[in-house]
Amino acid sequence: MSKSVQDRVIAIVAEQAMLDPDEITLGSTPAELGIDSLGLVESIFAIEEAFDISIPFNANEPAQSDFDISSMGAIIAAVEKLVAGKA
Template sequence: MNEIAQRCIAIIAKAKNIPADSITLDTTFEELNIDSLDKINISFEVEEAFDIAIPDNALGSLKSVGDVVRGVEQLVAAKETSGSTTATS
């Protein structure tokens, strides 16, 4: 598992107060009882941790931990390419 995945899992585990080793990329938000408020709070933490901006319209499409990781990977790659902290997809 790469560093981005590990950091995202740690953020989600902390937000839900559960052990990080109980979360995989295939774990769904439904399994973790993550609601829309949790998604917003987690997105703020992820944005701060990676110095990225997650588009508001992207939050609704996040259904699993893997979705978060893939989205962060894309935003980090776009930021590195453009030198910007904001990316759109």
């Protein structure tokens, strides 16, 4: 994983969850971090803006999305893939 992408995504999610970035691990789930569906959507918008990418995410049916939100590691990997595809 690219450290800069990882650090930026963790910083965005930490800000949304009102946590210190050090409290977030790659295994943390949004629910464990106290992020509800609205917070998740806001985090996704912030990630899209920060990386100038479009995330294929359906907040109403996350299981139907190609964007895995099961853990921070999965979110970071998906963002890295989108960033790499943009280059």
